[in-house]
Amino acid sequence: MPVVQIVIFGFALTNEVKNAKIAVLDNSKDEATTSLIAEFSNSRYFDVEKNLVSYNQVQQEFKKGKIKLAVIFPQNFSRDLQHLNKAQVQLIADASDPNVANTLTAYANAIIADYQNSITNNRKLPYTINTEMRMLYNPQLKGAYNFVPGVMAMVLLLVCTMMTAITIVKEKEMGTMEIMLVSPMRPQIVVIAKAVPYLLLSIVNIITILLLSVFVLELPINGSITLLMLESILFTLVSLSLGLLISAAVASQQTAMFISLVALFLPTVMLSGFMFPIENMPLPLRTVSNIVPAKWYYIIVKSVMIKGLGIKDIWKETLVLTGMLIFFLTMAIKKFKIRLA
């Protein structure tokens, strides 16, 4: 276990950003922009994913969540550089993850500065390339934009999964489940009755977190609140069914706690994209992250709350969560025993 942790933390989970997907809008298409774009391509930090043709496309690409950064060259970039000794380049970063945005703009600036120095070397008068930066979605680079969705995912998971699993298993330990089984009451009703209060509690939790983030952290809710609530309830249901599944499978509170923590909490923290960018993980971890429900919820919350997107942009993630809900619930009901063994 400690070996696995060291390997995962040391190599796989890193805050360093590599191979970030970027898009380029080259309105100038001259010698200078071509070499600069080549510099970007050659850098191990960036993958030039797309060459765009219009400014509108830039917006769309960000909405799709495909790119982290866009580099935009104005018309006559080379000419301005040659004649005026200075030129402009615009960097637009997806700042819904402010850490990544900061890192990427810093890398980009470094590449541009390098290029500027390399061409200046042969001349007396220095060239200056000014970069104009725009932080999309989160102009102030507030950390809250990142951690609020993460905290929401964690709180819901903690309350729903762990608490449901523990309270049901507690009944098993106390022996009251035994008495309940030997009664005309259908066992499924017992279990559902255990889950409902946590669903209600979770809704209160979601509202509290949202109120706090809007009024205390001054975070905007750019998308539809109804959609956000519905998606949150969907995630809550996924967590609850996971809790039920755990409670059906284990016999002691300790085991329930352990499984909730190790099998759910840690992956949520590490693999949901909230602490460590998923793009930088090695393939096996990236694959595993797909089965972490929180990853999908995290994407949804960021999209709706911060990017202000609607259901048509997040239907895929919603579908994944719905699939998970059906799977876990079926498993939990199947696993639930009408007898003790």
Place this chain on the structure above:
Amino acid sequence: MQAIIIENIIKTYGKSKDVMALNNISFNVQKGELFGIIGPDGAGKTSLFRILTTLLLADSGKATVDGFDVVKAYKQIRKIVGYMSGRFSLYPDLSVEENLNFFATIFNTSIKENYDLIKDIYVQIEPFKNRKAGQLSGGMKQKLALSCALIHRPSVLFLDEPTTGVDAVSRKEFWEMLKGLKQQGITILVSTPYMDEADLCDKVALMQNGKILSIDTPGGIINNFSNPLWAVKSSQMFHLLNDITKQDFVKDVYPFGEFHHVVMKDKSGETLLKNFVQMHQEDKMQIKELKPNIEDCFIALMKN
């Protein structure tokens, strides 16, 4: 009418099914009977109770409760039986009254509806109805658990070790309550590790290591004990035990309260024992003939 029919029940545990909890058990319980299953821990009492209350599946064999099959008709059985497990299975954070109300609700009934049945038991704890169940003494918890098991007027009552770890006074009170319930026509199957409780049952099964040693009325079991049984006492109890063990006429001897119980091989032993006492007058030896009790029978059956 048979309330419970058990035929060739086998139950094993473990991956290789090597732990034999119940080894081919068969017996019947008549309607309205107070039937005791007497045996130490590990005899298989709890496994048997769980099979009959539909909580466990037997490896093989058949059982019915009130005519319902424990496997196929488990839903019907759950409607008609009352079950009290040896563990304290009440909600400690709920009050006495809340617990009772809760169990009444899950059985689709109310305290009022069946109050007459639990009245004699419940009045004893009613003064504390607002106290949390977790704060009751052992005897009180037991009474509450019994009230909860009875609240839906079950036709068969399963009590798995209700008196284990409970002091002698509370045990006596508990058996008084069972007598009262029996008069109401409820069939009661009760298990206990205390041998002296056997006398209070209509019929008992003595169990050890998953097998039934004997099954009969307490009187019947005692009548089957054919060897003469004497009690011996002296001022040197420990030496007396060693001395008597060596005698040829003795089949078995063991301490029993303030006496040693001597089981003789046959009638002729009685004179020999009297001679033995004559020879050891300095130890103030006392002897008397005894009617065996269930514990004597259990020991004899175990050693057979």
Place this chain on the structure above:
Amino acid sequence: MNNNYAITANNLTKRFGDFVAVDNISFEVSKGEIFGFLGANGAGKTTAMRMLCGLSLPSSGTATVAGFDVYKQNEKIKRSIGYMSQKFSLYDDLTVKENMQFYGGIYGKSDAFIIKKTAFILNHLHLEKEANVLVKALPLGWKQKLAFSGAIFHEPEIVFLDEPTGGVDPVTRREFWNMIYQASDLGITIFVTTHYMDEAEYCNRVSIMVDGRIEALDTPSKLKSTYNAASMDDVFLKLARKAVRACRLNNWHETIFSF
């Protein structure tokens, strides 16, 4: 230690708030004596025993165990006593031999002592063949006997037995008492609680606690004649029925301690 008492208690009292769990109890237990400590559930037995084992401080009164003061010398007390309860006895996942070594180890006994003593116990209990068997595979009766051997492994002066024979079959129960007698012959003082009243007869002296007080203390035969009873069972019932403590409220303090 020049006196002949293994345990002395003088007006020993334990209060939990307004509740007097143990109310001014005084008694002595002689060395090598088998002392039965009886009482109904909630009479205060467990609390009294905890004080004597140095696990809980008395509210007032004095007591010595093996000559040591329960207030100041509880670490020394722990070294000179053995303890066995129905609940905790042995580690299921260790073998018979490892359990014995463990008992020797926690009392800091030398390796030579442990090896010799383990061999002796295994021989004595006829468990040589099972030395390397996991304890969980043993029948309950054997476990209880083994647990007792563990409790007296370090040759304590006093051993406290809390319901050692609960749920044990009648034959094993007698074998267990045989072991108690042997330990007592070696000079070990036995302090035992039980719910089996016939076992009370096996004790040299018996005390019966009611509502936190010691209501009776004598040899079984004297108790029977004093209370005009046929058996210890009757004596116990006559005394315990006197209990007035509201609903024999107990456990709440025990619940607090179980955390």
